[in-house]
Amino acid sequence: SVTFVWELMFTRAVFNTEDIIEQHRLLNQVSALVDAKRLRTTVGKSLGTINAANLKLAHVALEAGTVVGKLVLSGF
Structure with a gap:
């Protein structure tokens, strides 16, 4: 059996999902990690x-x- 899973990075923004605020939170977390040089x-x-x-x-x-x-x- 085969499973194919597709996920678009900006699904929430493109489809204006109810949990769109999570995209904001995730991007804030990523930017904080980049600023702290913990993510490159x-x-x-x-x-x-x-x-x-x-x-x-x-x-x-x-x-x-x-x-x-x-x-x-x-x-x-």
Whole structure:
């Protein structure tokens, strides 16, 4: 048997659920942890603007197994 579970990060905001205040509380907790330097980003490397060359660099790094953290391509 298989179970597929999908959760959208901003379900409460998108669907204006009754417990939407919980989104506010969760985001406040996360921001406090970031400010206290107890929570940090998982970004390992930023490769710059998304283009064919940078996509190729990202793909090569992922295939090589050398990536630690997340690779970021910007400019979508």
